[in-house]
Amino acid sequence: MRHTISLAALSTFFIISVYSQRPDWEGGYPDGCTSITAGKEATVDGSVITSHTDDSHRTRSWMDIRAGKIHPDGATTTMYKRVPYDSLAMPIYKHEPIGEIPQVKQTYPYINTAYPCMNAYQLAIGESTFGGRDELQSDAGLIDCQRLCQLMVERCKTAREAIQMAGELTGKYGWSDFGECLTIADKNEVWHFEIVGPGKGKVGSVWAAQRVPDDHIAVNANASTIKEIDPGNTEYFMVSNNIYEVALENNYWNENEPFLFCYVYAPESRTSLAARRREWRVFDLVAPSLNLDPNAENYPFSVKPDEPVSLEKLVTIFSDYYEGTEFDMTKNLTVTDHSGKTVISPLANPHMPYDMNRLFKINGGWGWRGERTIARWYTMYATIIQCRNWLPDEIGGVVWLAQDNVASSIYIPIYCSVSDLPESYKTPGRPNGYTMKSAWWAFNRLGTLTAQRWGDMRHDVREVWDPMQKELFDNQQAFESVALELYHKEKYKQLNKYLTGYTMEWGEKVVNKAWELGDLLWTRYDELF
Known part of the structure; x- marks a missing residue:
């Protein structure tokens, strides 16, 4: 008996197979992560x-500190593949081992967020998926995005060193992920590193890296932003040696047109x-004088801000949802x-x-999904990372970390040399479901509640967080002055x-306050949402 499969069935199977590999995509596009960088x-x-919002429906919520290690000769390190797993209380990723690569003699201490974000030498990383051509993704590769972030912070001290190592390792052992942008900063400069696979069944990678000028700000918001490249200008560009070859082989480009x-x-x-729209919003908030078109197809790779940006300004940007603009999704939800x-x-x-967008017939740049705002309800955690060359590494590198939706959260400082985090930050929040032992759940509950009556509840939340955030930023210099005295006296312990x-102290303080705020909202707005 002959078995036939229709072309439509094959197409459906292919689509299901592709999308099962990328559950954090929406409407055919990556829907996770915004990264803003500044020279x-x-x-x-x-x-x-550099910075990162880990916008995901299944990435892990816990984080910890990984110590540096000395490894024996011949040691290896395991590479893993992220696999969607839906058999526990909440969707998560399983990490299945797929191979090993040689370990180095020494690995450095680092802050182990889902995408490891900073090491003890002030090398810092943000991330944003841009997807790229489906046919370039290769399961023959061993290294995915999370593993590459880990390898960078374990083995490198500068952004250039990290990019060079990434090119060498993914060239030899293969890139297994879809297109990714890593925003890599050190004490002196910040780069955007964009990487795609070499093609189905092949081992290797194709990549380009562009440095953000010292007086500029750049953003990646789930789209590739590197345009013209100049491999001869090594001050601002680094590229893989196959960048033109793969393009020609696949008829993506011909030599008579701009690359x-x-x-x-x-x-x-x-x-x-x-x-x-997010690219426009970031640039419009830091450089409104440019009067950029919110509907443009392209923007500059980076822009010079009208005035230098502060931590406070970056928090405002990451909390943004187009309020007061024509793209505000609440503008037509009115009452008398x-x-x-x-x-x-x-x-x-x-x-x-x-589903609520459908109910209220919200429409926008993303069709019935409305607008893809910078602040999102499914952010797992967010970072704004400072690298400072005038301070010792122990003090100069600081990760400002928020959990869940930045618009209803607060950033706390984690210095790159700390040896521990509060227990609630290290407690998984998703595999076993709701638990008051998890810091992420404190903020996830608060963010979800606040959204139910946003027009009122957000003010209750900001009345608490804003003074605390101001206190942290205002006290930073004084706190670090004491730390610097200890450093100069060589009192390292x-x-x-x-x-x-x-x-x-601050980690525990804000988690306790988030639980209290949630209880307050339940009580104050009973029967009003």
């Missing part, structure tokens, strides 16, 4: 900055308004108040799940205790 002359204090990396290797990403005036309903919510204690 040292673009910030008020001279920090080099634009984003259009050669990830053309679909430039069609996504979900990505482009007691005075007869038409106002936005207090129940109007910019952080609606997609006391210094570690001082820095770690500060993170522990």
Whole structure:
């Protein structure tokens, strides 16, 4: 008996197979992560900055500190593949071993977020998926995005060193992920490193890296942004040696036309308004004088801000959901108040799940999904990372960390030399479901509650978080002055205790306050949502 399969069935099977590998995509595009970077002359204090919102529906919520190690000769390190797993309380990723690569003699201490974000030498990383051409992704490779971040912070001290190592390792052992942008900072400069696979069944990678000018700010929001490249200008570009060859072999480009990396290797990403609108918003908030078009297909790789940016400004940007613009998803959700005036309903919510967008007929740049805002209800954690060359590494590198939706959260400092985190930060929140032992659940519950009556509840939340955030930023210099005294007196154990204690104190303080705030909202707004 002959068995036939229709072309439509094959197409459906292919689509299901592809999308089962990338559950954090939405509408055919990556839907996770925004990263903003700033050179040292673009910030008020001279920090080099990278950042990351880990926007995901299944990435792990816990984090810890990994110590540096000395490894024996011949040691190896295991590479893993992320596999969606839905048999526990909540969706997660399983990490299945797929091979090993040689270990180095010494690995450095690092802050082990889901995408390891900073090591003890102030090497820092942000991340954003841009997808790229489906046919370039190769399961023959061993190294995925999370593993590459880990290898970078374990083995490297500078951004250039990390990019060079990434090229060598993925060239030899293979890149297994879809297209990714890693935003890599050190004490002096910050780069955007964009990488795609070599093609189905092949081992290798194709990549380009571009440095952000010292007086500029750049953003990656799930679309490739590197355009023209100049491999001869090593101050600003690094590329794989096969970057033109693979493009020619696959008819992505011919030598008679300009070579634009984003259009050669990830053309679909430039069609996504979900990505482009965020690019516009970041640039418009830091450089409104440019008067950029919110509907443009392309923006500059980076822009010079109208004035240097502060930590406070970056927090504002990461909390943004287009409020007050034509892209505000709450603008038409109005009621008539007691005075007869038409106002936005207090129940109007910019952080609606997609099903609610359908219910309220929200429309926007992302169709029925509305607008893809910078602040998201499914952010697992967010970082703003300072790298500072005028301070010792122990003090100069600091990860400002928020959990869940930044718009209803607060950033606390984790210095790159700390030796521990509060227990609740190390406790998994997803595999076993809701637990008051997990820091992430404190903020996830608070963010979910706040969104139910956003017009009122957000003010209750900000009344608590804003003074605390201001206190942390205002006290940073004084706190670090004491740390610097301990460093100069070579009291390194006391210094570690001082820095770690500060993170522990504030970590526990904000988690306790998040639980209290959630209880307050339940009580104050009973029967009002």
